[in-house]
Amino acid sequence: MNILRHESRWHIRLLRGWILAVFLTLALFLSFYTSFEAEAENLIDMLEGFPREVMQGFGLDVTSFGTFSGYLAYIYTFIQLLLGILAVLCGMQLIGREKLNKTSDFLFSKPISRSSMWAQKILVGILGMVLVNGLIALTVYVLARLQDHPFDAPLKRVLIGSLLVQLILFFLGALLSSMKKRIKTVTGPAASIGMGFYFLLIIGRLLEEEKLLKLSIYGLFDASVVERHPLETTNIVIAFVLILVFAGVGYWRYTQEDLEV
Amino acid sequence: MNIVEVHHLKKYYGKHRGVEDVDFHIKEGEIFGFIGPNGAGKSTTIRCALSLIFPTEGSISIFGLDSIKDKVEIARHVGYLPSEVAYYENMKVKDLLAYSMSFYGSTDPKRLKNLTERMDLDINRKIDDLSLGNKKKVGIVQGLLQRPKLIILDEPTSGLDPLMQQRFFDLIEEENAQGATVLFSSHILSEVKRLSSRIALIKDGRIEDMNQIANLQKNHYKNVRLTADPAALDQFEQSSMIDVKDRFTNELHFQYRGEINLLLRELAQFDVHNLSMEDPTLEELFMEYYVRPSDEHPSS
Known part of the structure; x- marks a missing residue:
């Protein structure tokens, strides 16, 4: 488990800043909820005057916007973008670290199988996601309880949906690193991928195009939707199929590829 | 074996x-x-042996084990120094060496101290701050730390100053004396000549020749210097037996391939003032192999 320990140290350094950013955003906006709740009716009246397309584009639903879970779902629409970019970044960096640092010759000549390397790196990524999402869930729980709101099913659905989206994007990032012969940077590509899918989500919402929403990955468990409705079985199946395909192809490529100097 | x-x-x-x-x-x-020269296939062969890349055809066995199937077992007993060393830039040397050793078991502190002292390596420095030569030293130490049975060195001395090269050669000779087998890839012939007992010459992805260095030199042409009267040299120069390299008034330098007695019988017809005959140097052999097209090669 030496790769697990080694990668964890790097991974924690990467996650620290992101956890802080997500935590501060979440804590800041959720702490406003009490004052927001008092003004919610006026705000909803005002929002009802907005064009429908604008409301859809931002994932705003006036029927639940005034509730704690509705308010969280709205904030989560943006937090999800951060978490999506982070998930791609983690997948790309963990699996692509040797290509990025040109340390393939060092690591791959050690007495450890490629399968074990891949598994340990993936495990670090998953544990990282559990840590980030665990902290988020804890923050939401504490803030909800502090403001006398239950940590109910809509909140849980938003958090679980987000975790599934992150898992898909994490394995996509890992796959992309496995596919590339050389990697010079991961931050730029990860941000482009994370934001690219997010734009697809916005376009999908505006056009009310189901296929586009599914294609955007974020749309499979859009916070503004899953807050009001149960997670769709079809989307759960799609999520697991995507995770399995990305993980399978990524693993195959990682264990079979010729390493460049 | x-x-x-x-x-x-x-x-x-x-x-x-x-x-x-x-x-x-x-x-x-x-x-x-x-x-072999750059691009001949030395590193490709080594990287296939280490399962860093996979062969299109053929196979490699190390310690009697298959290089792909038994990669993990083989790697336990192999120390490898790549031609281009690169490590995790933010790590300290001691952390990298500890990480490297974690794949083999525990680190022997005495051996670590011995190797780092001999290579004059400061283990408290960050990899990022090291020069190419110092990174190479890290590579040497991490390659030898676990007392490998097989040491694979790919262009090992690039970046090392002459003093460190000397210490490195001494280290390799000591490891070899203690039973380690060494595969030493280089295009610096003096290094190979100093260390190697047997060599393989690779060109265009094929082994051109493989022999003891001494035999390789003996079995090829001879460099001959002949001093005689100009008229005799003129007559001798017409001989098809020789490959003239230089001609001076009274002296002829040529390469001779073939039976020595035939040459001596031929020379007996002339009034020879002086005659010297030498085996080619490894450098000359290298040029012979790599400059001439394969089909003109003397041994082909």
């Missing part, structure tokens, strides 16, 4: 040739030199 056996290794990167047909073996306890 053969420690390494390479059987008809072929490696293509898409349409590009890595190696075409490489076949050789390395005996236990020998220092085997692998000579």
Whole structure:
């Protein structure tokens, strides 16, 4: 488990800043909820005057916007973008670290199988996601309880949906690193991928195009939707199929590829 | 016993040739030199042996085990120094060495101290702050730390100053004296000549020749210097037996391939003032192999 320990140290350094950013955003906006709740009716009246397309584009639903879970779902629409970019970044960096640092010759000549390397790196990524999402869930729980709101099913659905989206994007990032012969940077590509899918989500919402929403990955468990409705079985199946395909192809490529100097 | 056996290794990167047909073996306890110009296929062969890349055809066995199937077991007993060293930039040398050793078991502090002192390596420095030469030293220490039975060195001395090269050669000779087998790839012939007992010459992805260095030199042409009267030299120069390199008024330098007695009988017809005959240097052999097209090669 030496790769697990080694990668964890790097991974924690990467996650620290992101956890802080997500935590501060979440804590800041959720702490406003009490004052927001008092003004919610006026705000909803005002929002009802907005064009429908604008409301859809931002994932705003006036029927639940005034509730704690509705308010969280709205904030989560943006937090999800951060978490999506982070998930791609983690997948790309963990699996692509040797290509990025040109340390393939060092690591791959050690007495450890490629399968074990891949598994340990993936495990670090998953544990990282559990840590980030665990902290988020804890923050939401504490803030909800502090403001006398239950940590109910809509909140849980938003958090679980987000975790599934992150898992898909994490394995996509890992796959992309496995596919590339050389990697010079991961931050730029990860941000482009994370934001690219997010734009697809916005376009999908505006056009009310189901296929586009599914294609955007974020749309499979859009916070503004899953807050009001149960997670769709079809989307759960799609999520697991995507995770399995990305993980399978990524693993195959990682264990079979010729390493460049 | 053969420690390494390479059987008809072929490696293509898409349409590009890595190696075409490489076949050789390395005996236990020998220092085997692998000579060839850039792009000949030395690193490709080594990287196939370490399962960093996978052969298109052929196979490699190390310690009698399959290089792909038994990669993990083989790697436990192999120390490898790549031609281009790169490590995790933010790590300290001591952390990198500890990480490296974590794959083999516990670190022997005495051995670590001995190797780092001999290579004059400060283990408290960050990798990022090291020069190429110092990174190479890290590579040498991490390659030898676990007392490997097989040491694979790919262009090991690039970046090392002459003093460190000397210490490195001493280290390799000591490891070899203690039973380690060494595969030493280089295009610096003096290094290979100093360390290796047997060499393979690789060109265009094929082994051109493989022999003891002494035999390799003996079995090729001779460099001959002949001093005689100009008229005799003129007459002798017409001989098809020789390959003239230089001609001065009373002196002729030529290469001779073939039976020495035939040459001596031919020379007996002339009034020879002086005659010297030498084996080619390794450098000359290298040029002979690599400058001439394969079909003109003397041994082909």
